[in-house]
Amino acid sequence: MPDNQKAPANSAGEEEPTDVAERDSKRLVVVSNRVANLNAKAQTGGLAVALGDALSASQGLWFGWSGETSVDAKETMPKIETKGDLTVATIDLTPEEAEGYYLGYANRCLWPSLHYRLDLALCNEEHANIYFEVNARFADNLMPLLEPGDMIWVHDYHLIPLAEELKRRGCTSRIGFFLHTPFPSPEIFAAVPHQKRLGDALMRFDVVGFQTQSDRENFARYVCGFMNGEELTGDLLTAQGQTTNAAVFPIGIDVQGFANLAAQGDGQPSLLPVAPDGDMKTIIGVDRLDYTKGLPERLRAFEALLEQYPQHRRHVRFVQIAPPTRETLPVYQDIRREVERLVGQINGRFGDLNWQPVIYLHRPFPQDVLARLCRESAVGMITPLRDGMNLVAKEYIAAQRPEDPGVLVLSRFAGAAEQLREALLINPHDVNEMASTLDRALTMPRQERWARYNRLRQRVETYDVTNWRDSFMQTFASSDADPVNVFANNKLGAA
Numbered sequence: 001m002p003d004n005q006k007a008p009a010n011s012a013g014e015e016e017p018t019d020v021a022e023r024d025s026k027r028l029v030v031v032s033n034r035v036a037n038l039n040a041k042a043q044t045g046g047l048a049v050a051l052g053d054a055l056s057a058s059q060g061l062w063f064g065w066s067g068e069t070s071v072d073a074k075e076t077m078p079k080i081e082t083k084g085d086l087t088v089a090t091i092d093l094t095p096e097e098a099e100g101y102y103l104g105y106a107n108r109c110l111w112p113s114l115h116y117r118l119d120l121a122l123c124n125e126e127h128a129n130i131y132f133e134v135n136a137r138f139a140d141n142l143m144p145l146l147e148p149g150d151m152i153w154v155h156d157y158h159l160i161p162l163a164e165e166l167k168r169r170g171c172t173s174r175i176g177f178f179l180h181t182p183f184p185s186p187e188i189f190a191a192v193p194h195q196k197r198l199g200d201a202l203m204r205f206d207v208v209g210f211q212t213q214s215d216r217e218n219f220a221r222y223v224c225g226f227m228n229g230e231e232l233t234g235d236l237l238t239a240q241g242q243t244t245n246a247a248v249f250p251i252g253i254d255v256q257g258f259a260n261l262a263a264q265g266d267g268q269p270s271l272l273p274v275a276p277d278g279d280m281k282t283i284i285g286v287d288r289l290d291y292t293k294g295l296p297e298r299l300r301a302f303e304a305l306l307e308q309y310p311q312h313r314r315h316v317r318f319v320q321i322a323p324p325t326r327e328t329l330p331v332y333q334d335i336r337r338e339v340e341r342l343v344g345q346i347n348g349r350f351g352d353l354n355w356q357p358v359i360y361l362h363r364p365f366p367q368d369v370l371a372r373l374c375r376e377s378a379v380g381m382i383t384p385l386r387d388g389m390n391l392v393a394k395e396y397i398a399a400q401r402p403e404d405p406g407v408l409v410l411s412r413f414a415g416a417a418e419q420l421r422e423a424l425l426i427n428p429h430d431v432n433e434m435a436s437t438l439d440r441a442l443t444m445p446r447q448e449r450w451a452r453y454n455r456l457r458q459r460v461e462t463y464d465v466t467n468w469r470d471s472f473m474q475t476f477a478s479s480d481a482d483p484v485n486v487f488a489n490n491k492l493g494a495a
C-alpha cells in the first residue's frame with residue numbers, strides 16, 4: 001500500500017494503535033503549518049530538534065501541510081512516515097487552498113495585522129473562507145490519527161481555528177496553542193476582519209501560550225474589553241462560557257549547540273575578507289527579507305553612521321544576510337527592491353576600491369556559517385519593527401567568545417527585548433538614535449562588553465529551547481488537574 005493510502009492507526013480496528021500502554025506519558029501531537037525536515041539536521045533549527053525530541057520521547061505525531069499542492073489534494077489521505085520513534089503525517093493542499101489559506105488570509109491579512117501593520121493587511125473574503133475551510137480539513141484529516149488522551153500542541157497563526165474544529169468533531173483531548181508572533185494591542189486585533197471568530201477560536205484552546213508578558217496582557221485586554229470576558233486567578237481567562245489558561249513561554253534556542261557551531265571556526269581563516277591593516281569591524285544582521293524586520297531603517301542607520309561618524313569609514317562593514325521569503329507577494333517584492341536600492345546607494349556613495357561598506361547576501365546559509373559569522377562580528381544588529389521573539393538575537397549572544405564578546409543592538413519591539421535588557425535597546429524607527437548606538441557599540445570598552453554579555457548569556461541559557469518546551473508541556477499537563485498553580489516548579493516561575 002503506498003504511504004499516502006496507509007490506513008490511520010486507529011481506524012475501524014484495521015491497525016492497533018501504537019503501544020499506548022508502553023508509554024509512560026501521554027502522547028504528544030504537534031500540529032503546525034509546515035512540518036520541519038528532521039532529516040536535514042544542519043538546516044533544522046533548535047526548535048525543530050526540541051519538538052522532535054519531545055515527540056520521540058512520547059512516540060508522538062507531527063501533523064502539517066507537506067508544502068506541496070495537488071489538484072486532487074482533497075481526495076487524498078495523509079501521507080504517513082515513521083522517523084525513528086515519531087510519526088510524521090502530512091497533507092497536500094490544492095493550489096486554491098494554498099493561495100487562500102497560506103498566501104492569502106494567513107500571510108496577507110493575519111501576519112501584517114499581528115505585527116501592527118494594518119496598513120498592509122489585505123483581507124479578501126474568499127481567502128478568509130478558505131482559511132477557515134483548510135483548518136476544518138486539517139481537523140478532518142487529523143481526527144482519525146488521534147488516540148484517547150493525546151496532548152495536541154498547535155503552532156501559530158495559521159491554525160487558530162483548529163481547536164474549535166477538532167472539538168466540533170468530538171475530540172476530547174487537551175489542545176494547546178503557541179503564538180510565535182506578537183499579539184497586538186486589542187484595538188489593532190479588533191480591527192482584523194473576522195476577529196470575533198478568531199477570538200472565540202482562541203478561547204477554545206485549553207492553554208494559549210505567548211512569547212512575552214505584553215503579548216499576554218494584550219490578549220487579556222482583548223478578552224476583557226472586546227469579548228466581555230474576565231481574568232480569573234492565576235493565568236485563567238474566561239469569556240462566553242469558555243475558559244483558557246493564557247500564559248507566557250518565551251521561546252529560546254539550543255545555546256550550547258549554537259555555541260559549538262560558532263567555535264568550530266576558531267583557529268581557521270576568517271570567513272570575511274581581512275583588511276590589510278587588520279582594522280575592520282563587522283556589524284551583522286540576519287533576517288528573512290520581511291518588512292517586519294526593519295531592514296531599510298537599519299541600512300539608513302548604517303548610512304547615518306558613516307555620514308555622522310566619519311572616523312568609522314573604511315574600518316567598519318555591515319554584513320546583512322537576508323534569505324528570500326514569501327516572494328510571490330507584491331509587498332515582499334517591494335521590500336526587496338527597497339533594500340537592494342539602499343545597498344547600492346550606500347556602497348556607491350561611501351565605498352572605494354578597497355572597501356565595500358555593505359555586504360548583502362540574499363540567500364539561506366547553513367547554521368554553522370551563520371554561527372561563525374556572528375562570532376566574527378563586533379556588533380549584532382537586530383532591529384525588527386516588531387517581532388514575536390527573534391531567535392537571531394539569542395543566537396548572536398550564544399556565538400560570542402566569552403573572553404572578548406561583541407555587542408547586541410536590539411529593537412525594543414522584538415519580544416527578546418523583554419529578557420535581553422543588557423543589550424543596547426533602540427527604537428528601530430529612529431535612524432539617528434540607531435547610528436549613535438552603533439558608534440557606542442563599536443567603541444565600547446571590553447569591560448562593559450563583558451559585563452553585559454555575561455548577564456545576557458545567563459538569561460539566554462536559562463530560557464533556552466528546552467525550558468520553553470518543558471514549561472509549556474508542564475502547564476499543559478498540570479492545567480488538567482490544577483490550572484492555577486502551573487508555574488510552581490519551572491524556571492519561569494522562579495524568575
Ligand code: ADQ
Pocket residue numbers: 045180181251286287288321322323363364365366367370387388389390391392393395
Ligand atoms: P522568524 O520571523 O523566522 O520566526 P527568528 O526568530 O529570527 O524569525 O528566527 C529565524 C531563524 O532562521 C533563526 O534561527 C535564524 O538563524 C534562521 N535564519 C535566518 N536567516 C537565515 C539564513 N540566511 N540562512 C539560514 N537560516 C537563517 C518566527 C517569529 C519570531 C520568533 C520565531 C520563533 O517571527 O518572532 O522568534 O518564529 O518563535
